[in-house]
Amino acid sequence: MLRxxxxxxxxxxxxxxxxxxxxxxxxxxxxxxAWLVEExxxxxxxxxxxxxxxxxxxxxxxxxxxxxxxxxLEEGTGDLDARGFAREVEGLAxxxxxxxxxxxxxxxxxxxxxxxDEALALLRGSLVAPRFDEDAVERVRGQVLSAxxxxxxxxRDIASQAMSELLYGDHPYALPLxxxxxxxxxxxxxxxxxxxxxxxxxxxxxxxxxxxxxxDELSALLDSLLADLPEATVxxxxxxxxxxxxxxxxxxxxxxxxxxxxxxxxxxxxDPDFFPAFILDLIIGGGSFESRLMEExxxxxxxxxxxYSFLADKDQAKLWMGSVAxxxxxxxxxxxxxxxxxxxxxxxxVTAEELQDAKTYLTGAYPLRFDSNAxxxxxxxxxxxxxxxxxxxxxxxxxxxxxxxxDINRVAKRLLDPEALTFVVVGQPVGLE
Amino acid sequence: xxxxTAVLATLMTFSQPLQAADHNTSDLVTDFTLDNxxxxxxxxxxxxxxxxxxxxxxxxSADEPVGQSGVAHFLEHLLFKGTETLEPGEFSATxxxxxxxxxxxxxxxxxxxxxxxxxxxxxxxxxxxxxxxVNIRLxxxxxxxxxxxxxxxxxxxxxxxxxxxxxEQKRAVQYLNHRYGVPIIGWRxxxxxxxxxxxxxxxGTYYSPNNAILVVAGDVTPxxxxxxxxxxxxxxxxxxxxxxxxxxxxxxxQTAARRMTFVDPRVAQPYVSRSYLAPERNSGDQxxxxxxxxxxxxxxxxxxxxxxxxxxxxxxxxVYSGAFYGGTSLDRTTFDLVVVPTPGxxxxxxxxxxxxxxxxxxxEGVDEAHLERIKTQIRASEIYARDxxxxxxxxxxxxxxxxLTVQDVQDWPxxxxxxxxxxIMAAARKVLNxxxxxxxxxxxxxx
Numbered sequence: 001m002l003r004x005x006x007x008x009x010x011x012x013x014x015x016x017x018x019x020x021x022x023x024x025x026x027x028x029x030x031x032x033x034a035w036l037v038e039e040x041x042x043x044x045x046x047x048x049x050x051x052x053x054x055x056x057x058x059x060x061x062x063x064x065x066x067x068x069x070x071x072x073l074e075e076g077t078g079d080l081d082a083r084g085f086a087r088e089v090e091g092l093a094x095x096x097x098x099x100x101x102x103x104x105x106x107x108x109x110x111x112x113x114x115x116x117d118e119a120l121a122l123l124r125g126s127l128v129a130p131r132f133d134e135d136a137v138e139r140v141r142g143q144v145l146s147a148x149x150x151x152x153x154x155x156r157d158i159a160s161q162a163m164s165e166l167l168y169g170d171h172p173y174a175l176p177l178x179x180x181x182x183x184x185x186x187x188x189x190x191x192x193x194x195x196x197x198x199x200x201x202x203x204x205x206x207x208x209x210x211x212x213x214x215x216d217e218l219s220a221l222l223d224s225l226l227a228d229l230p231e232a233t234v235x236x237x238x239x240x241x242x243x244x245x246x247x248x249x250x251x252x253x254x255x256x257x258x259x260x261x262x263x264x265x266x267x268x269x270x271d272p273d274f275f276p277a278f279i280l281d282l283i284i285g286g287g288s289f290e291s292r293l294m295e296e297x298x299x300x301x302x303x304x305x306x307x308y309s310f311l312a313d314k315d316q317a318k319l320w321m322g323s324v325a326x327x328x329x330x331x332x333x334x335x336x337x338x339x340x341x342x343x344x345x346x347x348x349x350v351t352a353e354e355l356q357d358a359k360t361y362l363t364g365a366y367p368l369r370f371d372s373n374a375x376x377x378x379x380x381x382x383x384x385x386x387x388x389x390x391x392x393x394x395x396x397x398x399x400x401x402x403x404x405x406x407d408i409n410r411v412a413k414r415l416l417d418p419e420a421l422t423f424v425v426v427g428q429p430v431g432l433e
Numbered sequence: 434x435x436x437x438t439a440v441l442a443t444l445m446t447f448s449q450p451l452q453a454a455d456h457n458t459s460d461l462v463t464d465f466t467l468d469n470x471x472x473x474x475x476x477x478x479x480x481x482x483x484x485x486x487x488x489x490x491x492x493x494s495a496d497e498p499v500g501q502s503g504v505a506h507f508l509e510h511l512l513f514k515g516t517e518t519l520e521p522g523e524f525s526a527t528x529x530x531x532x533x534x535x536x537x538x539x540x541x542x543x544x545x546x547x548x549x550x551x552x553x554x555x556x557x558x559x560x561x562x563x564x565x566x567v568n569i570r571l572x573x574x575x576x577x578x579x580x581x582x583x584x585x586x587x588x589x590x591x592x593x594x595x596x597x598x599x600x601e602q603k604r605a606v607q608y609l610n611h612r613y614g615v616p617i618i619g620w621r622x623x624x625x626x627x628x629x630x631x632x633x634x635x636x637g638t639y640y641s642p643n644n645a646i647l648v649v650a651g652d653v654t655p656x657x658x659x660x661x662x663x664x665x666x667x668x669x670x671x672x673x674x675x676x677x678x679x680x681x682x683x684x685x686x687q688t689a690a691r692r693m694t695f696v697d698p699r700v701a702q703p704y705v706s707r708s709y710l711a712p713e714r715n716s717g718d719q720x721x722x723x724x725x726x727x728x729x730x731x732x733x734x735x736x737x738x739x740x741x742x743x744x745x746x747x748x749x750x751x752v753y754s755g756a757f758y759g760g761t762s763l764d765r766t767t768f769d770l771v772v773v774p775t776p777g778x779x780x781x782x783x784x785x786x787x788x789x790x791x792x793x794x795x796x797e798g799v800d801e802a803h804l805e806r807i808k809t810q811i812r813a814s815e816i817y818a819r820d821x822x823x824x825x826x827x828x829x830x831x832x833x834x835x836x837l838t839v840q841d842v843q844d845w846p847x848x849x850x851x852x853x854x855x856x857i858m859a860a861a862r863k864v865l866n867x868x869x870x871x872x873x874x875x876x877x878x879x880x
Contacts, residue, residue: 041480042819083746086736090806093813112813139745142775146702146752153701155593255699257588290529299522302581305589325589357530364532364551371481371651372820 021370023380023390026215032222034207035380035390036215039373043114045211046373048381049107049127052204055177056102056237056316058195063172064179065187065195068137068144070100072192075136077125082136085122094119096126102177103315104385105199110374113212120221127200128228132192141184148178155259159323159426162251163261166424171240173317201232208380210373240317248335248423248432258331258427259323262338264420266311266318269386276403276411278311279358283350284341285309285322290357292345296337297324303334320415332431335423346416349409363397457815458825459843463655467662469671470643474829474839475658476650478822484651485823486558487547488566489830491646492639494619495541495612495681495763501631503619506539507583508632512546513537514575516568521575524561531557541613542763543834549823552652556661563665566640576629584625587618595697596875600706603873606693607708610682611764641672646833650826684710684765687869700877702752704773705784707872711864713762714832716841722760723848724860725768729758730807731799731857732790733770737806740770743790750778750786763835768864780874791865799854811849 024036055066074089074096075082089096094111107127111119151157161176168174178184205226209218244264267277278286285293285308297307309322326334370376370393383392425432463475494505515521528535533550548558591597601616608614618624647666649658687710714722733740733756744751753773759766774783818825832842 039480042816044816044820046820083737083742087806090735090737090810093810110817112816139749142752145776146773149701151701153595153699256592257585259593290526295522298582300578302578303585305582305586325593326585327588357526361529361532364530365534366532367481368483368532368549368551371478371483374820 021376021393023393024215025390026218026222028219028222030223030227032202032205032207032226034209034218034222035384036208036213036218037210037373037376037380038212038214039210040212042373043212044110044112044373045116045209045213046377047109047111048208048377049109050206050381050385051105051107051200052103052206052315052385053199053201053232053234053236054101054104056172057199057234058172058175058179059191059198059234062183062187062191062195063175064144064177064184065191066105066199067100067178068141068184068187069130069132069192069195069199070098070105071140071144072132072136073098073126073130075140076131076133077122077129078131080125081131081133082139085126088122089119092119092122094122096123098126100177102173108374108378116213116217120225124225124228127225130196132189132196134189137189137192141187144178144184145181148176148181148184151176151178155253155255155257155426156325158251158253159259159261159424162249162426163263163424166249166422167242167244167263167319168240168317169243171316172237173240173314197230198232198234200229202226202229204232205229206381206384208377208384210377210380237316240314242317242319244417244420244422246419246422248425250429250432251424251426252428253426255427256328257325258328258425258429259325260331260335260423260425261321261323262335262421262423263312263319263321264417264422265415266313266320267415268318269313273407273411273414275399276407277415279355279362279400279403280345280350280408280412280415281309281311281320282358282362283354284345286311290361292341293322293324293338296341297334301333301337303330303337307334307338328428329430331425331427331429335425335432339418339421342416342421343418345412346418349412350405352405355403355405355408359400359403362400366397366400457843457846458818461819461822461825462829462839462843464839465655465659467642467667469667469669471662471666472646472833473658473662474646474648474826474833475653475655476648476822476825476829477653477655478650478819479652482552482652483549484552484555484649484653485547485549485826486555486562487545487648487650487826487830488562489543489545489646489648489834490639491542491644491679491834492544492635493540493542493834494615494617496639496679497612497615497635498631500623501627501635502615503583503617503624504627504631504635505544506618507580507624507627508635509537509539509544509546510579510583511571511575511632512565512569514572514579515570516564517570518564518568519561524565527557527561533558539617541617543831545830545834555649555653555657556665559661559665563669566642566645566666567669569636571629571632573629576627576632580624580627583618584621587621587624590618591616592621595695595699598697599695599873599875602695603693603706603708603871606691606873607710607767607871608684609687611684612681613764638674638676641675642666642669643671644675646830648826648830650822679763681764690867690869691871692873693871694874694876694879696876696879698877700875702773703780703874703876704771705780705787705872705874706772707770707784707787707870708767709769709864709866709870710765711758711768713764713766714760714835714837714841714845716837719760719841719845719848720851720856721860722758723845723852724856725758725864726760726849727804727807727852728857728861728864729756729768731803732756732794732861734807737803739794740772740787740790743793744772744786748786750774750783754787761831761835761837780876784872788867795858795861795865799857801854804854804857808850811846815846 307324312319535548740754757769
């Protein structure tokens with residue numbers, strides 16, 4: 001009952017609101033860095049690890065190796081086979097999620113304070129010494145092949161893959177991160193060991209933790225968790241040269257609703273025009289219900305359930321992208337309205353009122369993101385990967401407020417490129433070629 | 434030295450039940466009812482200056498009149514159009530200008546509206562949400578345009594997805610007589626005919642304070658919420674004509690197994706899916722539902738469950754297998770199994786293997802160590818739940834619109850802990866009856 005009383009007490013004495021997040025930088029004796037927010041009111045920890053590199057590190061001809069390897073991290077380590085590992089994790093009520101993206105392998109862990117050491121020993125084993133047992137490899141390979149086959153018949157995934165091939169040419173981004181049926185069939189256990197050595201590396205890791213843990217405890221944890229990982233030996237891929245021919249590419253697929261993706265060039269996060277571009281995107285199509293595209297395509301014309309744009313910030317490619325889905329006989333009109341809006345924004349920019357509304361939204365919404373251990377941990381690890389300063393959170397709203405109408409309309413002219421805006425449409429669209 | 438004591442403490446707790454047993458989330462919750470019948474639930478979390486404001490109606494697609502499937506969801510969309518004092522779109526625009534986000538959702542038994550905003554904007558949210566409870570104003574143009582939007586939503590969620598079409602057909606086969614067999618979004622031919630009159634009739638029948646639950650979670654106190662709720666919702670009179678019972682035609686006893694096959698060239702991964710009609714959680718009587726929930730975990734809740742053990746690890750006939758039970762439901766729910774076969778294994782073989790697993794399970798019973806691990810995870814989930822008050826808000830909203838009380842919600846973790854292996858087997862013998870099953874095959878071409 002003691003723990004219960006402590007919790008109740010904490011709730012009473014907690015200050016009414018946390019205006020800013022108190023991030024502590026932590027450096028371990030072994031030289032690992034992490035950002036920490038202590039939050040002792042709930043007896044658990046959210047821990048986020050990011051290994052820069054991801055599926056883009058797949059060696060030539062080995063596409064899908066990193067993805068399959070990541071799928072096998074929870075399939076046994078040390079004395080434990082796949083089921084043994086799963087039983088141990090369940091018994092501790094911990095949760096470890098491993099995922100892969102084009103530019104990173106991600107690990108999201110949460111564990112209870114009361115069995116923290118056992119949970120971390122399991123997590124360490126899965127990262128440092130996965131077994132890659134033959135039967136586990138075949139089982140997980142079967143799951144991956146099933147997922148690839150499903151993507152080949154999903155309009156949205158077909159569109160995404162067609163767009164990648166069009167945009168990226170011979171860059172690693174052009175191939176699906178899960179690999180192809182052929183490349184995954186051909187992967188050997190050695191390929192997985194190599195992918196593990198190449199992508200879970202101690203010099204490309206970023207860490208954040210939020211919860212019931214002190215700086216000293218986190219420091220010790222970092223060394224025990226990460227010290228036995230290898231140094232990186234494979235270089236990150238260079239920048240992709242983007243192919244944006246404009247126009248519309250149609251991929252025929254028998255389905256009642258066409259799915260369209262569109263893309264043009266984007267902007268570096270370090271670019272002084274990044275914030276104006278970010279706000280411009282919000283006004284055009286980045287918000288939920290309040291964007292120009294939602295107003296014109298959905299609210300006024302009922303052409304879609306959702307239309308969005310976003311700045312796609314890959315490590316080696318900066319794009320401005322978006323998507324819409326409309327019935328086959330209406331998608332041509334949706335595409336045409338989007339093209340018109342794109343040209344209009346490039347030509348006329350935005351209004352003072354739109355800019356003001358976007359600012360109040362962005363500055364008001366920002367503090368709301370920091371409402372749980374899990375979300376704060378996610379934000380902090382992303383900030384580190386983007387090279388942001390540790391005091392960024394306190395300065396971010398000032399950067400938003402500093403953007404003037406002049407800035408944003410200059411950036412609209414500089415960046416929006418209706419000629420290069422390239423569509424890929426999957427379905428049986430009427431009136432599109 | 435500190436580390437050493439931490440290790441010691443861990444060793445001590447290891448031989449005992451997890452400390453998590455001492456945790457539940459009920460200390461965060463306060464509830465009360467206004468004079469006009471509006472129920473209010475407040476969930477406190479003062480870590481960040483954020484609040485989630487949700488209004489739930491005890492009305493969903495299963496409450497729709499015959500021939501108007503989709504009208505509950507259509508009305509949900511239309512509530513973002515204007516009221517007497519708000520222009521169309523102004524509701525969401527105002528939320529956004531205040532840094533908030535908003536949305537809404539419709540299910541069989543409920544419709545809900547929510548905003549996530551800074552805690553000091555709660556009053557504005559209550560003002561606007563209470564306004565659209567009774568004051569919406571629609572034009573024929575709103576109806577025509579928004580009907581196109583929901584048809585595109587149906588295209589996106591269902592028509593473009595063979596698996597979604599299959600699930601829709603299978604549910605229609607499962608429910609012979611209950612509206613749970615009709616899709617929430619509606620059948621296309623009925624959606625195309627939905628009118629302003631249909632939407633307003635549903636609105637007039639079901640949208641009133643005595644048919645709603647207000648859930649506010651985050652950096653607020655019950656006193657603040659009560660004062661604001663009284664000011665904005667408390668002044669709306671109860672609807673005296675609200676139906677006193679949610680009368681739906683119920684399922685007759687199922688006396689024959691049913692089978693269906695859905696064929697679509699867009700299917701990449703065939704699978705077999707099985708459902709059984711099953712009892713749901715009832716107020717003050719949740720033990721059987723708790724046993725079914727535990728049965729779903731034991732049978733198909735993950736890597737160490739019986740189905741995965743036998744079908745994925747031992748015989749390797751399945752790429753994936755699982756069992757599901759949605760116990761929170763106003764009327765009879767289903768217990769579901771799915772098996773996704775490995776290449777070369779036919780759906781008939783997959784089904785036979787699944788049935789074999791059930792036969793063996795009914796003979797062998799529950800592994801006590803496995804049951805203990807599941808209970809440990811459920812205890813811990815109450816700790817993790819404290820990090821997600823929006824999730825807690827959803828838990829209360831869903832439960833209170835589906836026939837349960839605050840007390841039922843708070844009892845549920847303990848009811849789950851009390852389930853024994855014998856309870857699970859009794860539930861399994863009762864529900865997993867071949868005669869009361871529906872089996873569906875999803876495939877790319879006729880087998």
